[in-house]
Amino acid sequence: MSDAALRTTLEPRIPALAGLRRISLRIGEAAFRRLVKLGWLLILPAVTLPIWIVGTGHGWLPEQILPRPQDVLHTLRDMIASGELAQHAGYSLRRVAFGFAIGATAGLIAGSAMGLSRRVDDYVRPLFTAIAQVPALAWIPLAMLLLGIGEGLKIVVIAKAAFVPVVMNTSAGIANVPKAFVEVGETFRFTPLQMLRHVVLPGSVPPIFTGLRYGLTHAWIALVSVELLASSEGLGYLLVWGRQMFWLDTVLVAMIVIGVIGFASDKVLAVIEARLQRWRIDDVR
Protein backbone atom coordinates (compact mmCIF):
# COMPACT_ATOMS: atom_id res chain seq x y z
CA MET A 1 0.00 0.00 0.00
CA SER A 2 1.39 3.41 -0.88
CA ASP A 3 1.87 6.08 1.74
CA ALA A 4 -0.93 8.21 0.39
CA ALA A 5 -3.36 5.33 0.34
CA LEU A 6 -2.40 4.40 3.87
CA ARG A 7 -2.98 7.95 5.04
CA THR A 8 -6.45 8.12 3.54
CA THR A 9 -7.49 4.86 5.18
CA LEU A 10 -6.12 5.94 8.52
CA GLU A 11 -7.44 9.49 8.34
CA PRO A 12 -10.36 9.93 10.70
CA ARG A 13 -13.61 10.83 9.03
CA ILE A 14 -15.63 13.74 10.33
CA PRO A 15 -16.76 12.14 13.58
CA ALA A 16 -20.28 13.61 13.84
CA LEU A 17 -21.11 12.64 10.28
CA ALA A 18 -19.68 9.17 10.72
CA GLY A 19 -21.64 8.74 13.92
CA LEU A 20 -24.86 9.84 12.27
CA ARG A 21 -24.29 7.50 9.38
CA ARG A 22 -23.58 4.69 11.78
CA ILE A 23 -26.82 5.28 13.69
CA SER A 24 -28.99 5.50 10.59
CA LEU A 25 -27.26 2.43 9.24
CA ARG A 26 -27.98 0.57 12.44
CA ILE A 27 -31.68 1.46 12.41
CA GLY A 28 -31.96 0.54 8.77
CA GLU A 29 -30.09 -2.67 9.37
CA ALA A 30 -32.30 -3.72 12.28
CA ALA A 31 -35.46 -3.05 10.31
CA PHE A 32 -34.05 -4.85 7.32
CA ARG A 33 -33.05 -7.83 9.39
CA ARG A 34 -36.52 -8.00 10.91
CA LEU A 35 -38.06 -7.87 7.46
CA VAL A 36 -35.83 -10.68 6.23
CA LYS A 37 -36.80 -12.76 9.26
CA LEU A 38 -40.50 -12.15 8.60
CA GLY A 39 -39.92 -13.09 4.97
CA TRP A 40 -38.43 -16.43 5.97
CA LEU A 41 -41.34 -17.05 8.34
CA LEU A 42 -43.84 -16.45 5.55
CA ILE A 43 -42.17 -18.60 2.88
CA LEU A 44 -43.88 -21.84 3.85
CA PRO A 45 -47.42 -20.39 4.10
CA ALA A 46 -46.80 -18.39 0.93
CA VAL A 47 -46.04 -21.60 -0.95
CA THR A 48 -48.62 -23.93 0.56
CA LEU A 49 -51.64 -21.61 0.70
CA PRO A 50 -51.79 -20.98 -3.08
CA ILE A 51 -51.39 -24.71 -3.73
CA TRP A 52 -54.24 -25.37 -1.30
CA ILE A 53 -56.44 -22.73 -2.95
CA VAL A 54 -55.70 -23.79 -6.51
CA GLY A 55 -55.81 -27.50 -5.68
CA THR A 56 -59.20 -27.40 -3.98
CA GLY A 57 -60.49 -24.97 -6.64
CA HIS A 58 -59.70 -27.52 -9.35
CA GLY A 59 -61.06 -30.39 -7.24
CA TRP A 60 -57.77 -32.30 -7.13
CA LEU A 61 -58.97 -33.91 -3.91
CA PRO A 62 -62.59 -34.58 -2.82
CA GLU A 63 -64.02 -31.85 -0.62
CA GLN A 64 -64.60 -34.36 2.20
CA ILE A 65 -60.85 -34.92 2.39
CA LEU A 66 -59.46 -31.46 1.78
CA PRO A 67 -61.98 -28.61 2.11
CA ARG A 68 -61.37 -25.22 0.54
CA PRO A 69 -59.57 -22.67 2.73
CA GLN A 70 -62.51 -20.30 2.51
CA ASP A 71 -64.78 -23.08 3.84
CA VAL A 72 -62.46 -23.60 6.77
CA LEU A 73 -62.48 -19.88 7.43
CA HIS A 74 -66.25 -19.87 7.22
CA THR A 75 -66.54 -22.75 9.71
CA LEU A 76 -64.07 -21.01 12.00
CA ARG A 77 -66.22 -17.87 11.97
CA ASP A 78 -69.39 -19.85 12.59
CA MET A 79 -67.91 -21.78 15.46
CA ILE A 80 -66.55 -18.62 17.07
CA ALA A 81 -69.91 -16.88 16.68
CA SER A 82 -71.88 -19.79 18.15
CA GLY A 83 -69.52 -20.02 21.12
CA GLU A 84 -68.95 -23.69 20.33
CA LEU A 85 -65.26 -23.22 19.71
CA ALA A 86 -64.70 -21.27 22.92
CA GLN A 87 -66.48 -24.01 24.85
CA HIS A 88 -64.33 -26.80 23.44
CA ALA A 89 -61.14 -24.77 23.71
CA GLY A 90 -62.06 -23.89 27.30
CA TYR A 91 -62.35 -27.55 28.26
CA SER A 92 -59.02 -28.37 26.65
CA LEU A 93 -57.24 -25.35 28.09
CA ARG A 94 -58.42 -26.16 31.60
CA ARG A 95 -57.21 -29.75 31.27
CA VAL A 96 -53.81 -28.70 29.93
CA ALA A 97 -53.47 -25.99 32.58
CA PHE A 98 -54.19 -28.36 35.48
CA GLY A 99 -52.26 -31.28 34.04
CA PHE A 100 -49.26 -29.16 33.13
CA ALA A 101 -49.24 -27.35 36.49
CA ILE A 102 -49.25 -30.66 38.39
CA GLY A 103 -46.79 -32.43 36.08
CA ALA A 104 -44.36 -29.52 35.85
CA THR A 105 -44.37 -28.88 39.61
CA ALA A 106 -43.76 -32.54 40.38
CA GLY A 107 -41.14 -32.61 37.63
CA LEU A 108 -39.31 -29.57 39.02
CA ILE A 109 -39.22 -31.11 42.50
CA ALA A 110 -38.16 -34.59 41.34
CA GLY A 111 -35.68 -33.20 38.79
CA SER A 112 -34.09 -30.88 41.38
CA ALA A 113 -33.73 -33.73 43.87
CA MET A 114 -32.16 -35.93 41.22
CA GLY A 115 -29.84 -33.17 40.02
CA LEU A 116 -28.73 -32.22 43.53
CA SER A 117 -28.21 -35.63 45.05
CA ARG A 118 -26.23 -38.40 43.45
CA ARG A 119 -27.94 -40.90 45.74
CA VAL A 120 -31.51 -39.86 44.88
CA ASP A 121 -30.56 -40.04 41.23
CA ASP A 122 -29.12 -43.54 41.63
CA TYR A 123 -32.28 -44.79 43.33
CA VAL A 124 -34.91 -43.05 41.24
CA ARG A 125 -33.40 -42.86 37.75
CA PRO A 126 -34.01 -46.50 36.60
CA LEU A 127 -37.68 -46.40 37.61
CA PHE A 128 -38.11 -42.96 36.08
CA THR A 129 -36.54 -44.04 32.81
CA ALA A 130 -38.81 -47.08 32.65
CA ILE A 131 -41.89 -44.93 33.25
CA ALA A 132 -40.71 -42.32 30.78
CA GLN A 133 -40.22 -44.88 28.04
CA VAL A 134 -43.90 -45.88 28.15
CA PRO A 135 -45.70 -43.18 26.16
CA ALA A 136 -48.57 -41.24 27.75
CA LEU A 137 -50.94 -42.90 25.29
CA ALA A 138 -49.95 -46.36 26.53
CA TRP A 139 -50.81 -45.41 30.11
CA ILE A 140 -54.39 -44.61 29.16
CA PRO A 141 -55.88 -48.17 29.26
CA LEU A 142 -54.53 -48.85 32.75
CA ALA A 143 -55.31 -45.33 33.98
CA MET A 144 -58.84 -45.68 32.62
CA LEU A 145 -59.50 -48.71 34.80
CA LEU A 146 -58.11 -46.98 37.85
CA LEU A 147 -59.55 -43.52 37.33
CA GLY A 148 -62.55 -44.00 35.05
CA ILE A 149 -62.97 -41.73 32.07
CA GLY A 150 -63.58 -38.50 33.97
CA GLU A 151 -61.46 -35.37 34.29
CA GLY A 152 -59.07 -37.18 36.64
CA LEU A 153 -57.89 -39.48 33.87
CA LYS A 154 -57.20 -36.62 31.47
CA ILE A 155 -55.32 -34.58 34.02
CA VAL A 156 -53.20 -37.51 35.17
CA VAL A 157 -52.24 -38.47 31.61
CA ILE A 158 -51.38 -34.87 30.73
CA ALA A 159 -49.42 -34.43 33.97
CA LYS A 160 -47.40 -37.56 33.20
CA ALA A 161 -46.60 -36.27 29.72
CA ALA A 162 -45.40 -32.90 31.07
CA PHE A 163 -43.55 -34.53 33.99
CA VAL A 164 -41.04 -36.52 31.93
CA PRO A 165 -39.24 -33.79 29.94
CA VAL A 166 -39.30 -31.43 32.94
CA VAL A 167 -37.54 -34.03 35.12
CA MET A 168 -34.97 -34.90 32.46
CA ASN A 169 -33.96 -31.31 31.70
CA THR A 170 -34.12 -30.05 35.29
CA SER A 171 -31.96 -32.86 36.65
CA ALA A 172 -29.42 -32.53 33.83
CA GLY A 173 -29.39 -28.72 34.09
CA ILE A 174 -28.83 -28.72 37.83
CA ALA A 175 -26.21 -31.45 37.73
CA ASN A 176 -24.34 -29.52 35.03
CA VAL A 177 -24.00 -26.20 36.84
CA PRO A 178 -20.25 -25.53 36.55
CA LYS A 179 -18.28 -26.83 39.51
CA ALA A 180 -16.28 -23.60 39.41
CA PHE A 181 -19.36 -21.63 40.51
CA VAL A 182 -20.22 -24.11 43.25
CA GLU A 183 -16.66 -23.73 44.58
CA VAL A 184 -17.10 -19.97 44.79
CA GLY A 185 -20.24 -20.57 46.87
CA GLU A 186 -18.28 -22.94 49.09
CA THR A 187 -15.56 -20.37 49.77
CA PHE A 188 -18.30 -18.05 51.04
CA ARG A 189 -19.66 -20.89 53.18
CA PHE A 190 -23.05 -20.88 51.49
CA THR A 191 -25.71 -23.01 53.15
CA PRO A 192 -27.42 -25.57 50.88
CA LEU A 193 -30.38 -23.20 50.53
CA GLN A 194 -28.13 -20.26 49.60
CA MET A 195 -26.33 -22.47 47.10
CA LEU A 196 -29.66 -23.35 45.51
CA ARG A 197 -30.96 -19.79 45.48
CA HIS A 198 -27.82 -17.97 44.32
CA VAL A 199 -25.83 -20.52 42.31
CA VAL A 200 -27.71 -23.63 41.23
CA LEU A 201 -31.07 -22.22 40.14
CA PRO A 202 -29.81 -19.14 38.29
CA GLY A 203 -27.19 -21.34 36.66
CA SER A 204 -29.76 -23.79 35.32
CA VAL A 205 -32.50 -21.46 34.05
CA PRO A 206 -32.01 -22.30 30.34
CA PRO A 207 -32.23 -26.12 30.64
CA ILE A 208 -35.11 -25.89 33.12
CA PHE A 209 -37.07 -23.75 30.70
CA THR A 210 -36.24 -26.05 27.83
CA GLY A 211 -37.81 -28.80 29.92
CA LEU A 212 -40.88 -26.71 30.72
CA ARG A 213 -41.41 -25.85 27.06
CA TYR A 214 -41.07 -29.48 26.00
CA GLY A 215 -43.39 -30.39 28.86
CA LEU A 216 -46.04 -28.01 27.59
CA THR A 217 -45.77 -29.36 24.06
CA HIS A 218 -46.09 -32.90 25.38
CA ALA A 219 -49.07 -31.84 27.50
CA TRP A 220 -50.89 -30.74 24.34
CA ILE A 221 -50.03 -33.96 22.54
CA ALA A 222 -51.33 -35.98 25.50
CA LEU A 223 -54.47 -33.86 25.63
CA VAL A 224 -55.36 -34.64 22.06
CA SER A 225 -54.64 -38.35 22.61
CA VAL A 226 -56.74 -38.62 25.73
CA GLU A 227 -59.61 -36.61 24.28
CA LEU A 228 -59.55 -38.78 21.21
CA LEU A 229 -60.09 -41.85 23.37
CA ALA A 230 -62.22 -40.71 26.24
CA SER A 231 -64.08 -37.46 25.89
CA SER A 232 -67.20 -35.85 24.54
CA GLU A 233 -65.87 -32.33 24.51
CA GLY A 234 -62.62 -30.48 23.89
CA LEU A 235 -60.48 -29.82 20.83
CA GLY A 236 -59.25 -33.41 20.61
CA TYR A 237 -62.81 -34.64 20.64
CA LEU A 238 -63.61 -32.13 17.88
CA LEU A 239 -60.88 -33.73 15.79
CA VAL A 240 -62.19 -37.31 16.09
CA TRP A 241 -65.78 -36.34 15.72
CA GLY A 242 -65.01 -34.17 12.69
CA ARG A 243 -63.11 -37.00 11.04
CA GLN A 244 -65.87 -39.51 11.68
CA MET A 245 -68.44 -37.16 10.17
CA PHE A 246 -66.08 -36.23 7.30
CA TRP A 247 -66.31 -32.62 8.40
CA LEU A 248 -62.73 -31.90 7.57
CA ASP A 249 -63.30 -28.17 7.92
CA THR A 250 -64.04 -28.77 11.61
CA VAL A 251 -60.91 -30.92 11.89
CA LEU A 252 -58.80 -28.17 10.34
CA VAL A 253 -60.33 -25.53 12.61
CA ALA A 254 -59.47 -27.63 15.66
CA MET A 255 -55.92 -28.11 14.38
CA ILE A 256 -55.49 -24.40 13.78
CA VAL A 257 -56.77 -23.54 17.25
CA ILE A 258 -54.50 -26.10 18.92
CA GLY A 259 -51.55 -24.71 16.95
CA VAL A 260 -52.32 -21.12 17.87
CA ILE A 261 -52.85 -21.84 21.58
CA GLY A 262 -49.72 -23.99 21.71
CA PHE A 263 -47.67 -21.30 19.99
CA ALA A 264 -49.00 -18.61 22.34
CA SER A 265 -48.37 -20.61 25.52
CA ASP A 266 -44.84 -21.47 24.39
CA LYS A 267 -44.27 -17.76 23.74
CA VAL A 268 -45.41 -16.95 27.29
CA LEU A 269 -42.79 -19.35 28.69
CA ALA A 270 -40.15 -17.86 26.39
CA VAL A 271 -40.93 -14.36 27.69
CA ILE A 272 -40.70 -15.51 31.32
CA GLU A 273 -37.37 -17.16 30.56
CA ALA A 274 -36.03 -14.02 28.91
CA ARG A 275 -37.08 -11.98 31.94
CA LEU A 276 -35.28 -14.36 34.29
CA GLN A 277 -32.20 -13.98 32.12
CA ARG A 278 -32.20 -10.23 31.69
CA TRP A 279 -28.43 -10.30 32.16
CA ARG A 280 -28.17 -11.91 28.74
CA ILE A 281 -30.33 -9.40 26.92
CA ASP A 282 -27.36 -7.83 25.18
CA ASP A 283 -26.40 -11.19 23.70
CA VAL A 284 -29.81 -12.53 22.78
CA ARG A 285 -31.79 -10.99 19.99
Add this chain to the structure above:
Amino acid sequence: MIAGTSLDRGIVFQEPRLFPWATVSQNVALGLKNAPLGERAKREAVAAHIALVGLDGFAQAYPHQLSGGMAQRAAIARGLVNRPRLLLLDEPFGALDALTRARLQVELQRIWAHERITMILVTHDVDEAVLLGDRVIVLAPRPGRVSRIFETSAPRPRSRTDDDLVRIRNAVLRALGDAGEDGPEAAPIGGLG
Protein backbone atom coordinates in the same frame (compact mmCIF):
# COMPACT_ATOMS: atom_id res chain seq x y z
CA MET B 1 -4.22 -27.18 60.45
CA ILE B 2 -6.72 -26.00 57.87
CA ALA B 3 -9.98 -27.83 57.25
CA GLY B 4 -12.30 -26.53 54.55
CA THR B 5 -13.15 -22.96 53.68
CA SER B 6 -13.44 -19.99 55.97
CA LEU B 7 -14.45 -16.37 55.65
CA ASP B 8 -11.03 -15.59 57.19
CA ARG B 9 -9.43 -16.56 53.90
CA GLY B 10 -10.31 -14.90 50.63
CA ILE B 11 -9.50 -16.45 47.29
CA VAL B 12 -9.02 -15.15 43.77
CA PHE B 13 -9.04 -17.81 41.08
CA GLN B 14 -7.15 -17.88 37.81
CA GLU B 15 -10.37 -17.00 35.99
CA PRO B 16 -12.69 -14.36 37.50
CA ARG B 17 -15.52 -16.88 38.20
CA LEU B 18 -18.07 -14.09 38.54
CA PHE B 19 -21.67 -15.28 38.41
CA PRO B 20 -22.84 -14.16 34.96
CA TRP B 21 -26.40 -13.60 36.20
CA ALA B 22 -25.38 -11.09 38.88
CA THR B 23 -24.03 -7.55 38.56
CA VAL B 24 -20.58 -6.62 39.83
CA SER B 25 -22.06 -5.29 43.04
CA GLN B 26 -24.29 -8.35 43.53
CA ASN B 27 -21.29 -10.60 42.90
CA VAL B 28 -19.24 -8.80 45.53
CA ALA B 29 -22.21 -8.75 47.91
CA LEU B 30 -22.61 -12.53 47.66
CA GLY B 31 -19.24 -12.78 49.41
CA LEU B 32 -20.86 -11.14 52.44
CA LYS B 33 -23.92 -13.39 52.52
CA ASN B 34 -22.79 -15.12 55.72
CA ALA B 35 -20.80 -12.28 57.25
CA PRO B 36 -21.95 -11.03 60.66
CA LEU B 37 -22.76 -7.53 59.39
CA GLY B 38 -25.91 -5.42 59.11
CA GLU B 39 -27.46 -4.64 55.73
CA ARG B 40 -26.08 -1.12 55.82
CA ALA B 41 -22.57 -2.19 56.73
CA LYS B 42 -22.66 -4.77 53.94
CA ARG B 43 -23.73 -2.20 51.37
CA GLU B 44 -20.95 0.10 52.46
CA ALA B 45 -18.36 -2.68 52.38
CA VAL B 46 -19.42 -3.63 48.85
CA ALA B 47 -19.20 -0.05 47.61
CA ALA B 48 -15.85 0.49 49.35
CA HIS B 49 -14.28 -2.60 47.80
CA ILE B 50 -15.60 -1.85 44.34
CA ALA B 51 -14.01 1.58 44.68
CA LEU B 52 -10.81 0.00 46.03
CA VAL B 53 -10.28 -2.00 42.87
CA GLY B 54 -11.15 1.01 40.70
CA LEU B 55 -14.48 -0.18 39.37
CA ASP B 56 -16.65 2.75 40.48
CA GLY B 57 -19.27 3.30 37.83
CA PHE B 58 -19.38 -0.39 36.95
CA ALA B 59 -21.22 -1.63 40.03
CA GLN B 60 -24.36 -2.30 38.00
CA ALA B 61 -22.55 -3.84 35.03
CA TYR B 62 -22.89 -7.55 34.29
CA PRO B 63 -19.72 -9.65 33.95
CA HIS B 64 -20.10 -10.07 30.18
CA GLN B 65 -19.91 -6.29 29.84
CA LEU B 66 -16.48 -6.18 31.50
CA SER B 67 -13.05 -6.67 30.00
CA GLY B 68 -10.88 -9.49 31.33
CA GLY B 69 -8.89 -7.12 33.53
CA MET B 70 -12.01 -5.48 34.96
CA ALA B 71 -13.58 -8.85 35.70
CA GLN B 72 -10.45 -9.90 37.57
CA ARG B 73 -10.58 -6.65 39.57
CA ALA B 74 -14.14 -7.48 40.53
CA ALA B 75 -12.97 -10.93 41.59
CA ILE B 76 -10.30 -9.32 43.78
CA ALA B 77 -12.94 -7.06 45.35
CA ARG B 78 -15.04 -10.15 46.06
CA GLY B 79 -12.05 -11.92 47.59
CA LEU B 80 -11.36 -8.97 49.87
CA VAL B 81 -14.87 -7.93 50.83
CA ASN B 82 -14.93 -10.14 53.93
CA ARG B 83 -11.75 -8.47 55.13
CA PRO B 84 -10.01 -11.85 55.35
CA ARG B 85 -6.75 -12.24 57.24
CA LEU B 86 -5.26 -14.05 54.27
CA LEU B 87 -5.88 -13.63 50.55
CA LEU B 88 -5.00 -16.54 48.29
CA LEU B 89 -4.35 -15.70 44.66
CA ASP B 90 -4.06 -18.61 42.25
CA GLU B 91 -2.32 -17.26 39.15
CA PRO B 92 -4.75 -14.33 39.22
CA PHE B 93 -3.25 -12.56 36.19
CA GLY B 94 -2.29 -15.64 34.21
CA ALA B 95 -5.11 -15.28 31.71
CA LEU B 96 -4.62 -11.56 31.05
CA ASP B 97 -2.65 -9.86 28.30
CA ALA B 98 0.80 -8.49 29.20
CA LEU B 99 -0.22 -4.82 29.50
CA THR B 100 -3.29 -5.50 31.63
CA ARG B 101 -1.23 -7.85 33.77
CA ALA B 102 1.40 -5.20 34.41
CA ARG B 103 -1.29 -2.67 35.32
CA LEU B 104 -3.02 -5.05 37.71
CA GLN B 105 0.29 -5.94 39.38
CA VAL B 106 0.73 -2.27 40.23
CA GLU B 107 -2.90 -2.16 41.38
CA LEU B 108 -2.43 -5.19 43.60
CA GLN B 109 0.52 -3.48 45.31
CA ARG B 110 -1.66 -0.45 45.94
CA ILE B 111 -4.49 -2.63 47.30
CA TRP B 112 -2.04 -4.49 49.49
CA ALA B 113 -0.68 -1.23 50.85
CA HIS B 114 -4.25 -0.23 51.69
CA GLU B 115 -5.42 -3.51 53.24
CA ARG B 116 -2.15 -4.67 54.82
CA ILE B 117 -3.07 -8.35 54.84
CA THR B 118 -1.03 -11.40 53.98
CA MET B 119 -1.36 -12.48 50.39
CA ILE B 120 -0.12 -15.74 48.95
CA LEU B 121 0.16 -15.55 45.19
CA VAL B 122 0.98 -18.54 43.05
CA THR B 123 2.45 -17.69 39.68
CA HIS B 124 4.65 -19.00 36.89
CA ASP B 125 5.84 -15.49 36.14
CA VAL B 126 9.18 -14.85 37.88
CA ASP B 127 9.03 -11.09 37.27
CA GLU B 128 5.63 -10.99 38.90
CA ALA B 129 6.81 -13.02 41.88
CA VAL B 130 9.84 -10.81 42.47
CA LEU B 131 7.97 -7.56 41.90
CA LEU B 132 5.14 -8.38 44.31
CA GLY B 133 6.58 -10.68 46.92
CA ASP B 134 8.46 -10.01 50.12
CA ARG B 135 9.34 -13.64 50.09
CA VAL B 136 9.63 -15.73 46.94
CA ILE B 137 9.33 -19.45 47.49
CA VAL B 138 10.44 -21.65 44.62
CA LEU B 139 8.62 -24.97 44.56
CA ALA B 140 9.94 -28.12 42.98
CA PRO B 141 7.65 -30.79 41.56
CA ARG B 142 7.30 -34.50 42.23
CA PRO B 143 7.16 -34.60 45.13
CA GLY B 144 5.95 -31.01 45.59
CA ARG B 145 8.37 -29.36 47.96
CA VAL B 146 9.99 -26.04 48.78
CA SER B 147 13.20 -25.74 46.81
CA ARG B 148 14.50 -22.24 47.64
CA ILE B 149 13.30 -19.18 49.51
CA PHE B 150 14.32 -15.64 48.55
CA GLU B 151 13.70 -12.59 50.70
CA THR B 152 13.11 -9.23 49.07
CA SER B 153 13.43 -6.11 51.11
CA ALA B 154 13.21 -3.58 48.30
CA PRO B 155 11.06 -0.61 49.38
CA ARG B 156 7.61 -0.09 47.89
CA PRO B 157 6.32 1.04 45.52
CA ARG B 158 8.74 -1.01 43.52
CA SER B 159 9.95 -0.56 40.01
CA ARG B 160 10.58 -3.48 37.71
CA THR B 161 13.97 -2.13 36.73
CA ASP B 162 15.25 -1.74 40.29
CA ASP B 163 18.76 -3.24 40.52
CA ASP B 164 17.94 -5.28 43.64
CA LEU B 165 14.90 -6.80 41.98
CA VAL B 166 16.80 -7.64 38.83
CA ARG B 167 19.45 -9.36 40.90
CA ILE B 168 16.88 -11.43 42.81
CA ARG B 169 15.06 -12.19 39.58
CA ASN B 170 18.23 -13.63 38.07
CA ALA B 171 18.86 -15.68 41.21
CA VAL B 172 15.30 -17.06 41.08
CA LEU B 173 15.69 -17.90 37.41
CA ARG B 174 18.92 -19.74 38.17
CA ALA B 175 17.22 -21.63 41.00
CA LEU B 176 14.39 -22.58 38.64
CA GLY B 177 16.94 -23.87 36.17
CA ASP B 178 18.36 -26.11 38.91
CA ALA B 179 14.95 -27.34 39.94
CA GLY B 180 14.42 -29.00 36.61
CA GLU B 181 12.73 -28.27 33.32
CA ASP B 182 9.26 -29.56 34.06
CA GLY B 183 7.33 -26.60 35.39
CA PRO B 184 8.46 -25.49 38.83
CA GLU B 185 6.35 -22.77 40.39
CA ALA B 186 7.33 -19.64 42.18
CA ALA B 187 5.14 -18.56 45.04
CA PRO B 188 5.76 -15.09 46.37
CA ILE B 189 4.30 -14.18 49.72
CA GLY B 190 3.15 -10.62 50.28
CA GLY B 191 4.42 -9.23 53.57
CA LEU B 192 2.43 -9.26 56.78
CA GLY B 193 0.60 -6.04 57.54
